[in-house]
Each structure stands twice: as structure tokens, then as C-alpha cells.
Amino acid sequence: MNYIPYTPLANLPTPLDELPRLAKKLGLSKLMMKRDDLTGLAGGGNKARKLEYIFAEIVSGGYDVVVTAGGIQSNHARMTAAAARKLGLDVKLVLGGPDFTDLQGNILLDSLFGAEIRYLVDDDANDRLTDEMKRWGSELTAQGRKPYLLPIGGSTGTGALGYVKAMKELSVQFPDGPVQIITGIGSCGTFAGTILGCSLYLPQARVIGISVSRTIEGITQRTKELLKKSAALLNIQSNTEQIPIECYDRYHSEYGVMTNEGEQAIRLCAEFEGILLDPVYTGKVMAALIDLVEKNIIDRNIPVIFIHTGGLPIIFSFEKELGSSSRCTKIYK
Ligand SMILES: Cc1ncc(COP(=O)(O)O)c(C=O)c1O
Structure with missing residues (x-):
């Protein structure tokens, strides 16, 4: 595989955390979170x-x-x-x-x-x-x-390489075996890199993408283009057209708008694990995970890894929506 130069900007490797309380709540045998919200660089993220x-x-x-x-x-x-x-x-x-x-x-x-x-x-x-x-x-x-x-x-062929490398990193933390990896999809680079990286380093992984804006058709086309470009940069000979693409486009609202399910997922993750998700991306992905487990599309008996792609600052532009249930009692002297 070709070596591609990079400029160190992120704190790597990011942790792979166990989420035992949330796993129990959702009925999953094992739930882990790849903490790419902790990459650093002014607030973290993918x-x-x-x-x-x-x-x-x-x-x-x-x-x-x-x-x-x-x-x-x-x-x-x-x-x-x-x-x-x-x-x-x-x-x-x-x-x-x-x-x-x-x-x-x-x-x-x-x-x-x-x-x-x-x-x-x-x-x-x-x-x-x-x-x-x-x-x-x-x-x-x-x-x-x-x-x-x-x-x-x-999201260019070059940018997506960041997630090829992330899967190499993950394969050290989670030695290969059946696993379901779930991530959000915006411009498709994270998803494409994750798919390509898994095909190289975690071949037993099933990668599940959750759209925050695009349709399945749009995602499939764009992801295939990026897969091809990134594979060419790495000088990978295999035909990327054959790699399966699994994504869902029914969990988003208008881009930038929080869904009710997303809000509930944010509160659940915060209250069960002390971890913050955001209203535009990761909250929707967690809501999708909950629904896909309920519908038995995600197998409860196979470990799940949720890629936390960041987005923390967005919470601070949703103070009206998220602050409405605050349990704060003011005490005046
Ligand atoms: C927090 C967060 N999660 C997920 C995504 C989606 O990543 P990508 O654009 O690579 O599909 C983005 C992109 O904007 C993001 O900011």
C-alpha cells in the first residue's frame, strides 16, 4: 500500500470506551464507543x-x-x-x-x-x-x-484516508471478529474511509451508515466515488465496486434541525453514560441505533461500535430546545 504523507493534528489513538449501562438499556450484549469526539483540535471530531x-x-x-x-x-x-x-x-x-x-x-x-x-x-x-x-x-x-x-x-479521496487509518487503529483496540460499526453520514468521507478501512483491517465488520441529509441513492453514488479515489491513492488493486454499502436515510429531518428521537437519544446517552452527543449528527445516529435494535436490523448478540464523530459546540446553539427541562432551582440570599 502507498504511504501517504500526513500532518499530525489529532490526539490519536482515541479511546474505545465500553458503554455498559446504555448496552443494558438497549438490550445489546456489548456496546462500545470510538471516542473521535476526543481528537482535540478545538473541540474534537471526525x-x-x-x-x-x-x-x-x-x-x-x-x-x-x-x-x-x-x-x-x-x-x-x-x-x-x-x-x-x-x-x-x-x-x-x-x-x-x-x-x-x-x-x-x-x-x-x-x-x-x-x-x-x-x-x-x-x-x-x-x-x-x-x-x-x-x-x-x-x-x-x-x-x-x-x-x-x-x-x-x-470529503475528498485524500480526506477519507483519515478513516482508513482510524480503522487500522480500531483493529488494534478490537481484534477482528464479528462487529457492527455505526457512523453518521454527511459528505460521505467518514463513511467511505470506514468502509475501506474495514475491508483492509476489520474484514468481519458490518458497517452501517446513518444519513443526516442525503438520500440512500445520493450516498451510495458519492461513497462509491470516494472509495475508488481513496483506494487509488493507496494503490489498492481490488474492485471497490464490490464492497457492500449499507445505509439508512430515514432518521434525519431538515439539515440542522433536531428530531424528537434525536433529542431523546442525547438525553439517554448523557444520563446513562455521561457522554454528550450533538443534535445535528451523533444524536440522530444514536436514535437510529436505538430504532435499528428495536427492529432487529442490528443483531443484539454481536458487539456494536458507535463512532462518536464529535459536534460538541453545536449543543451551545440549541440552548432553548435542550435547556427546557433543566432542573435548576435558584436560591437567592
Ligand atoms: C459531528 C459530525 N459527525 C458526522 C459528520 C459526517 O461526516 P462526513 O461529512 O465525513 O460524512 C460530520 C460532518 O460534517 C460531523 O461534523
């Missing part, structure tokens, strides 16, 4: 692994400014901004979504990194975010800068 490979390209290519895009609460944008600053580079973000008055969650952190932001009000469509990113890139080039345009979510 993007740190992708960015290690992407920033190696950026640094070796001599780029002086990174331009990327995402929704108002993009974890990818926040972590790209942090990585750029850590490596002494300038950063520009094209973000979009509902209008806002106060900076909260990830967009607050983006501004702390001094990222210049262009915000598309009430519009987070990927193609328009990408168009604006390209426009900004051209402006920067005309000014004599060397911009690196980083696609939404960091």
Missing part, C-alpha cells in the same frame, strides 16, 4: 483525521490561505480554521443558513480563530456555497495569494 491528510497537501503545496465552506454550525469549518491557525495559515469561510443575531456554537469559535466569514443568509445549499468559495478563491488569486479550496466536509 474532521481532525481527514484534515491530517488534507493539510499535508496544503503545506507541501505552499498555499498561504485555506478557503472552505459549510452550514452555520459546520464542525468542518471550525476545525479547518483551527488547523490553519495551528499551521500559521490564513483562513476564509463561506457559511450559510438561518440569519442570526448572536454568534453561538461553531460560528463563535470560527470568529475566535479570526476566520474571515462570508455568510449566505437563509441559504446553505452546497452548490451555492461552493460557487461563492470559488469566487472568493479567484479574488484571492487575483490579489497574488495562493488559496487552497477545500471542498465541503473535507
Whole structure:
């Protein structure tokens, strides 16, 4: 397999934790969590692994400014901004979504990194975010800068390699045997890397992806493209078309909106295991896990590994929804 250069940005390996109380509650023989929310890099999350490979390209290519895009609460944008600053580079973000008055969650952190932001009000469509990113890139080039345009979510063949490496890491923590690995899907890079990594290092694993925005057809097509690109970078000869893709698209709402089931899953995980999930990604994935177990689509007798992909800052933009059940009694002197 080819060696691919990377720039260390994440705290690795992340722990593989047992979740015994939640396992019992759900009726699973064994439930573990791969704690990629603990990768570090300004709040943690899956993007740190992708960015290690992407920033190696950026640094070796001599780029002086990174331009990327995402929704108002993009974890990818926040972590790209942090990585750029850590490596002494300038950063520009094209973000979009509902209008806002106060900076909260990830967009607050983006501004702390001094990222210049262009915000598309009430519009987070990927193609328009990408168009604006390209426009900004051209402006920067005309000014004599060397911009690196980083696609939404960091989901390129190179970025997905972060999850091939994650599965190598996991195979040391969980020596091969039947296992069900569940992860969220946004731009598909984490899912594609996990599938490819399992085919190499955990061949008995069943990988289950949960969409937070795309349809099954969209995911399958994009994941196949990424699998092919990442395999080519690694010089893997096998036909990636043959690798099975299992994903579900019935657990999401409009992107960025919390579902009732997602909220219940967040509370369950917090109260049973002291672990925080987020409303946009991991809460929905946990809600899907609960439902797939109830429907016997996930086998209760085979261990389950939940990949916690991060997203912590998003909680702090849902204070109204999540704070409504607070059991706080104020005592005045
Ligand atoms: C917390 C979190 N989980 C999961 C995902 C999905 O990862 P990917 O975009 O690689 O599919 C993202 C991506 O934005 C994320 O921020």
C-alpha cells in the first residue's frame, strides 16, 4: 500500500470506551464507543483525521490561505480554521443558513480563530456555497495569494484516508471478529474511509451508515466515488465496486434541525453514560441505533461500535430546545 504523507493534528489513538449501562438499556450484549469526539483540535471530531491528510497537501503545496465552506454550525469549518491557525495559515469561510443575531456554537469559535466569514443568509445549499468559495478563491488569486479550496466536509479521496487509518487503529483496540460499526453520514468521507478501512483491517465488520441529509441513492453514488479515489491513492488493486454499502436515510429531518428521537437519544446517552452527543449528527445516529435494535436490523448478540464523530459546540446553539427541562432551582440570599 502507498504511504501517504500526513500532518499530525489529532490526539490519536482515541479511546474505545465500553458503554455498559446504555448496552443494558438497549438490550445489546456489548456496546462500545470510538471516542473521535476526543481528537482535540478545538473541540474534537471526525474532521481532525481527514484534515491530517488534507493539510499535508496544503503545506507541501505552499498555499498561504485555506478557503472552505459549510452550514452555520459546520464542525468542518471550525476545525479547518483551527488547523490553519495551528499551521500559521490564513483562513476564509463561506457559511450559510438561518440569519442570526448572536454568534453561538461553531460560528463563535470560527470568529475566535479570526476566520474571515462570508455568510449566505437563509441559504446553505452546497452548490451555492461552493460557487461563492470559488469566487472568493479567484479574488484571492487575483490579489497574488495562493488559496487552497477545500471542498465541503473535507470529503475528498485524500480526506477519507483519515478513516482508513482510524480503522487500522480500531483493529488494534478490537481484534477482528464479528462487529457492527455505526457512523453518521454527511459528505460521505467518514463513511467511505470506514468502509475501506474495514475491508483492509476489520474484514468481519458490518458497517452501517446513518444519513443526516442525503438520500440512500445520493450516498451510495458519492461513497462509491470516494472509495475508488481513496483506494487509488493507496494503490489498492481490488474492485471497490464490490464492497457492500449499507445505509439508512430515514432518521434525519431538515439539515440542522433536531428530531424528537434525536433529542431523546442525547438525553439517554448523557444520563446513562455521561457522554454528550450533538443534535445535528451523533444524536440522530444514536436514535437510529436505538430504532435499528428495536427492529432487529442490528443483531443484539454481536458487539456494536458507535463512532462518536464529535459536534460538541453545536449543543451551545440549541440552548432553548435542550435547556427546557433543566432542573435548576435558584436560591437567592
Ligand atoms: C459531528 C459530525 N459527525 C458526522 C459528520 C459526517 O461526516 P462526513 O461529512 O465525513 O460524512 C460530520 C460532518 O460534517 C460531523 O461534523
